[in-house]
Amino acid sequence: MKNWKNKLVTLSLLGTTILGGFVPNTAFAQEELPAQVQAIKDAGVFRVGIKEDVPHFGFLNPDTTEHEGFEIDLAKLIAEEITGSADNIEFTGVTPKTRGPLLDNGEVDAVIATFTITPERKETYNFTEPYFVDEVGFLVRTEDGITDFAGLEGKTIGVPQSATTKDLVQAEADAQGVTVKFSELATYPELKTALTSKRIDAMSVDKSILAGYVDDNNQILDIGFSPQEYGIATKLSNDELHNYLNELINGWLEDGTLAELLETNGVQASSSEGE
Incomplete structure (x- = not known):
């Protein structure tokens, strides 16, 4: 696996701003989108399973009724890449018990919900490179x-x-x-x-x-x-979407975008990283 620890914790902050300070960086930007990604763009909405009870990661703020946290911002950044707007997103709250079935049923395109990557789960779902380790x-x-x-x-x-x-x-x-x-x-x-x-x-x-x-x-x-390594999960049959998301994650690990998202949301890297 790449030495992504250093990529994750190195704060190479970006100057140009979208989504409150983050710049899309993808090899697909000037290319034709893969069919499974194009289908999401054509639908005009990226459907994501997220946590609503994990402050700093995925949280439904009762005061503002808005979703907030690192994984929320990550999902919005992906929506920006695919559809052209971070607002073209549909959140579905999940728990460890419901996130798998929602993927299986096709009710969400991806799950970004502190979903730990394990060998057993990789037999059932695609996972991107880890975007966080705890x-x-x-x-x-x-x-x-x-x-x-x-x-x-x-x-x-x-x-x-x-x-x-x-x-x-x-x-x-x-x-x-x-x-x-x-x-x-x-x-x-x-x-x-x-x-x-x-x-x-x-x-x-x-x-x-x-x-x-x-x-x-x-x-x-x-x-x-x-x-515990967290990755974005998609259905095994959605290889094109998986490869696209993996490309995004690797790019954002490289250029410091994920590190900035973590810092903005008050998330610190675990001391167990790289062990």
């Missing part, structure tokens, strides 16, 4: 005094349904000789509520997601494991 962590109540993995002995860990988190936490617990229990819930807000109400002892998911749920009564443990 690691699994824990959000715990500060009053409980938990500081490390050993402190989770006998505790109940809240994890999202249909995500990779449960298996990853179990594997790490086995490696460290720690016994844990699990509670699987559908959404991140439900997990946070369960933590606050003491129905679970820790909330576990990728650290970038946990960061959106930190408050005065909890903290993210200073540990992390199992690097």
